Amino acid sequence: MASPMALQLCSTIPSPSLSSPQRRCSRPGHTTQDLQRQLNRRRLTAAAALTTAFLVKEAFSNSNNASSFEFRFTVPDQTLEEADAGVKVHARDLLQIKDFIDSKSWKEAQLALRQRSPYLKQDLYTIIQAKPGSQRLQLRKLYSNLFNNVSRLDYAARDRDARVVQECYMNIVTTLDEIFSII
Structure with missing residues (x-):
């Protein structure tokens, strides 16, 4: 869904290559679909960044998981x-x-x-x-x-x-x- 500001910038302009009208923004070459794709990419990028941050936090904080890091050489398990x-x-x-x-x-x-x-x-x-x-x-x-x-x-x-x-x-x-x- 496009933001309200993006929708205000767009108006209905008939497209010569399409049979139905296509919404175009006031900036040349941009349509609401382009804005939708940009927003979706931003959302996916933000979700990926949050997921990565969460996984890194879990890897360092939870030592019971198999995916946690081990630094045994610095503290040997040997008496x-x-x-x-x-x-x-x-x-x-x-x-x-x-x-x-x-x-x-x-x-x-x-x-x-x-x-x-x-x-x-x-x-x-x-x-x-x-x-x-x-x-x-x-x-x-x-x-x-x-x-x-x-x-x-x-x-x-x-x-x-x-x-x-x-x-x-x-x-x-x-x-x-x-x-x-x-x-």
């Missing part, structure tokens, strides 16, 4: 005891990629690295968060160094650069030894 129990196992699993490196199985080394490093990362993160502030800075630097070398090793394995892969692997071993000496 300190679980992290302590798993950190050595996950470090050993990460170091087992040496077999793939020695046999130059680059794809397998990458897959193993990508599968095993997240568990170690979460364990170390939990342990670092539980440490007193005086030890955290040093552990965070070692943590950063460790996982920077893991990333470098992944890229070097992709590029099949055996020298860089060996260098990164040795850095990982050294950094893990330093971390275990502190924790």
Whole structure:
């Protein structure tokens, strides 16, 4: 339905191409049907904007829905005891990629690295968060160094650069030894 103001601007003008008269606005090229379409588009746009705003609000406010966002990495669901129990196992699993490196199985080394490093990362993160502030800075630097070398090793394995892969692997071993000496 056209607004009353739009209807006031329109008058009945016979159209030469149509057998019945068509309403035209005082502005050239605009009919009441054009105004109707514009108003309908505006209504649909407003309804879509309101629906989107409502859905975004629901996604952030209702944590019981399956569609809600989860930020688990910032607050791990892992206790300190679980992290302590798993950190050595996950470090050993990460170091087992040496077999793939020695046999130059680059794809397998990458897959193993990508599968095993997240568990170690979460364990170390939990342990670092539980440490007193005086030890955290040093552990965070070692943590950063460790996982920077893991990333470098992944890229070097992709590029099949055996020298860089060996260098990164040795850095990982050294950094893990330093971390275990502190924790």
